[in-house]
Amino acid sequence: MMVGGYLWGYLADRRGRRRILVVSLMVNGLFGGLSSVAPWFWLFLLLRFISGVGVGGSIPVIFSYFSEFMPRLRRGAMISALATFWMAGNILAAGLAWMVIPASWAHFSVFQLHFQSWRLFVLLCPVPSITSALLFRLLMPESPKFLMEVGREKEAVHVFRLMFGLNTRRKEKTFPEFSLCPASRHREDLEDTSSLSSILTKVSVPVKQMFSSSLRSRSVLLLIISYCISFGYYGLWMWFPELLKKVEVGGSPCANVSFQPSVLNQSCEPVGPAESVPAVYMEGFVIAASNLPGNVFTILVMDSTGGKTLLSCSLLVSSLSVFFIYLVQTKAQSLTLSCIFSGVSVVAWNALDVMGPELYPTKLRSSALGFFTGVGRVAAITGNMVFGRLVDTDCAVPVLLVSALLLTGGLVALLLPQTRQTELT
Numbered sequence: 001m002m003v004g005g006y007l008w009g010y011l012a013d014r015r016g017r018r019r020i021l022v023v024s025l026m027v028n029g030l031f032g033g034l035s036s037v038a039p040w041f042w043l044f045l046l047l048r049f050i051s052g053v054g055v056g057g058s059i060p061v062i063f064s065y066f067s068e069f070m071p072r073l074r075r076g077a078m079i080s081a082l083a084t085f086w087m088a089g090n091i092l093a094a095g096l097a098w099m100v101i102p103a104s105w106a107h108f109s110v111f112q113l114h115f116q117s118w119r120l121f122v123l124l125c126p127v128p129s130i131t132s133a134l135l136f137r138l139l140m141p142e143s144p145k146f147l148m149e150v151g152r153e154k155e156a157v158h159v160f161r162l163m164f165g166l167n168t169r170r171k172e173k174t175f176p177e178f179s180l181c182p183a184s185r186h187r188e189d190l191e192d193t194s195s196l197s198s199i200l201t202k203v204s205v206p207v208k209q210m211f212s213s214s215l216r217s218r219s220v221l222l223l224i225i226s227y228c229i230s231f232g233y234y235g236l237w238m239w240f241p242e243l244l245k246k247v248e249v250g251g252s253p254c255a256n257v258s259f260q261p262s263v264l265n266q267s268c269e270p271v272g273p274a275e276s277v278p279a280v281y282m283e284g285f286v287i288a289a290s291n292l293p294g295n296v297f298t299i300l301v302m303d304s305t306g307g308k309t310l311l312s313c314s315l316l317v318s319s320l321s322v323f324f325i326y327l328v329q330t331k332a333q334s335l336t337l338s339c340i341f342s343g344v345s346v347v348a349w350n351a352l353d354v355m356g357p358e359l360y361p362t363k364l365r366s367s368a369l370g371f372f373t374g375v376g377r378v379a380a381i382t383g384n385m386v387f388g389r390l391v392d393t394d395c396a397v398p399v400l401l402v403s404a405l406l407l408t409g410g411l412v413a414l415l416l417p418q419t420r421q422t423e424l425t
Contacts, residue, residue, distance in 0.1 A: 294344060
């Protein structure tokens with residue numbers, strides 16, 4: 001995802017949002033599906049890596065694409081509504097894992113491959129990605145703002161006519177006259193990326209522009225915020241099951257209790273009492289579902305309050321909730337605070353999704369969002385490594401570090417410019 005985020009974002013600014021979104025979704029879906037039948041671990045890992053490259057592209061490009069269709073006064077609520085489908089995907093994945101992985105009926109052999117329940121889960125997960133790619137290819141137009149940016153006025157007018165017809169069905173019969181103000185970039189300037197070498201030589205140009213004098217301060221601030229929230233969120237999300245287990249065994253998530261994971265053994269077969277196996281999936285489902293109040297809240301107040309205020313407040317409250325996770329003594333308390341953290345931190349993610357497209361011009365929008373997606377993946381890798389090394393020996397360090405980083409991100413967010421209901425440039 002780190003590799004794919006910036007690469008696909010850069011190509012979306014050059015070749016178009018719709019085309020790149022379809023390709024990245026197909027890469028994710030096809031290679032994710034193929035990984036379900038990989039007979040060797042190294043091949044499974046390689047296919048998951050390529051699938052992750054596709055995922056990294058779909059995240060920044062979809063927010064660029066969607067924001068460029070939205071009216072200024074409702075853009076915050078609409079992007080927040082789009083972001084709720086991240087929660088929907090998490091709930092679907094957790095529910096699917098809960099239903100499929102512990103199942104004993106999904107075990108059979110095909111062509112000397114022992115097909116187990118986890119393989120069925122991996123096979124089902126890419127279905128929404130492939131379906132979305134096909135629907136996008138058949139039904140969705142290119143972003144008219146991108147078309148104007150690259151000098152393709154006739155295609156932009158065609159999209160505007162389509163939007164007008166859908167928005168005024170049975171109300172207006174005549175397409176109104178209007179004038180376009182296309183940018184100075186032209187199609188031939190953007191199509192000069194036909195070879196891999198030309199792409200590699202030009203791929204660093206958007207980053208240089210992002211950190212130029214006019215955009216430098218907001219780029220540095222977003223870099224810090226993206227790192228802080230991704231380190232904390234993905235570090236905790238990955239290790240929530242371990243922390244909950246430590247509370248159950250030792251009375252505190254940072255008790256000096258060491259154990260080996262008991263849900264799966266080396267052959268990926270469920271072990272232990274049958275009634276205890278689904279607990280991890282149930283807890284993951286509950287934590288994913290706890291995002292719902294935060295998502296509804298951002299849809300209702302984003303346009304009136306603005307992303308900057310919500311981003312800062314969410315990170316500060318998330319910092320406080322993580323700090324209290326360090327102090328809990330029961331599994332119920334730990335699960336409750338985990339849900340609070342998940343529900344509050346999603347407000348920050350939604351605010352970033354709204355502010356990101358608003359802070360950068362059309363020619364840099366997808367590249368910038370892809371760059372910060374990559375920064376977030378670096379932070380996620382770092383967070384997982386820190387938790388993995390210290391969760392059994394000195395768990396207080398990563399938990400309190402996450403709290404401190406979220407506090408830092410919340411304070412830094414106060415320095416961002418206010419973008420509420422601004423026009424996209």
